[in-house]
Amino acid sequence: xxxxxxxxxxxxxxxxxxxxxxxxxxxxxxxxxxxxxxxxxxxxxxxxxxxxxxxxxxxxxxxxxxxxxxxxxxxxxxxxxxxxxxxxxxxxxxxxxxxxxxxxxxxxxxxxxxxxxxxxxxxxxxxxxx
Amino acid sequence: xxxxxxxxxxxxxxxxxxxxxxxxxxxxxxxxxxxxxxxxxxxxxxxxxxxxxxxxxxxxxxxxxxxxxxxxxxxxxxxxxxxxxxxxxxxxxxxxxxxxxxxxxxxxxxxxxxxxxxxxxxxxxxxxxxxxx
Numbered sequence: 001x002x003x004x005x006x007x008x009x010x011x012x013x014x015x016x017x018x019x020x021x022x023x024x025x026x027x028x029x030x031x032x033x034x035x036x037x038x039x040x041x042x043x044x045x046x047x048x049x050x051x052x053x054x055x056x057x058x059x060x061x062x063x064x065x066x067x068x069x070x071x072x073x074x075x076x077x078x079x080x081x082x083x084x085x086x087x088x089x090x091x092x093x094x095x096x097x098x099x100x101x102x103x104x105x106x107x108x109x110x111x112x113x114x115x116x117x118x119x120x121x122x123x124x125x126x127x128x129x130x
Numbered sequence: 131x132x133x134x135x136x137x138x139x140x141x142x143x144x145x146x147x148x149x150x151x152x153x154x155x156x157x158x159x160x161x162x163x164x165x166x167x168x169x170x171x172x173x174x175x176x177x178x179x180x181x182x183x184x185x186x187x188x189x190x191x192x193x194x195x196x197x198x199x200x201x202x203x204x205x206x207x208x209x210x211x212x213x214x215x216x217x218x219x220x221x222x223x224x225x226x227x228x229x230x231x232x233x234x235x236x237x238x239x240x241x242x243x244x245x246x247x248x249x250x251x252x253x254x255x256x257x258x259x260x261x262x263x
Contacts, residue, residue: 029227036221047255047263052193053193054190057189061179081164084161084164084165084168088165112173112176115176115179115180118183119176119183123179123183
């Protein structure tokens with residue numbers, strides 16, 4: 001069946017807007033808002049910590065008031081930087097290396113997030129040194 | 131794909147012919163600071179959290195490396211400068227996202243304000259960390 005024999009609707013169906021064009025852009029803006037709140041929380045919390053030794057850090061992250069915003073921060077910030085680095089790769093890589101780098105970016109983001117979230121939860125659930 | 135360029139055709143005027151302004155500087159700095167935090171900052175954050183979760187010895191290794199010739203201070207001031215610039219310019223971008231602040235004067239002023247805030251906030255933050263506590 002050649003294209004000429006198809007109806008006008010049949011030729012364009014599936015080629016138009018999938019209503020997903022702004023998805024990346026919108027999510028980057030949404031996470032910029034959550035990042036602002038969560039990163040200011042982190043920066044202020046770090047400044048107000050009594051010390052940066054092992055006991056101070058684990059005692060701080062043992063509290064749900066630190067562990068929960070820290071997990072939220074990891075999700076929000078990591079998703080935001082994944083979207084941002086995707087655009088950087090798309091702007092500068094024009095051949096097959098683009099696909100390899102985008103794949104590596106996904107592995108890097110998910111892997112780093114898994115380690116970070118697990119670490120926070122481990123401190124939160126298993127407690128601080130006596 | 132955009133791989134092949136016809137070498138017989140001229141290139142359009144590009145980076146080298148424009149007179150640099152603060153708006154161009156904060157634009158590329160937004161990408162640079164974001165990429166810097168996404169790579170160096172992420173590795174540092176993940177290592178710090180994983181070290182704290184692993185125990186005293188692993189955390190000691192982390193602090194030892196950070197104490198190596200002031201490496202922690204270099205990374206800390208660099209990342210905080212990146213954060214404050216990226217944050218201020220991100221807020222500036224919110225206005226541009228809704229179509230505001232494209233007038234030349236306002237755009238230039240806000241670009242200079244982003245850079246000024248980034249530097250002053252970093253100095254104030256570290257002054258508090260070192261002398262304020």
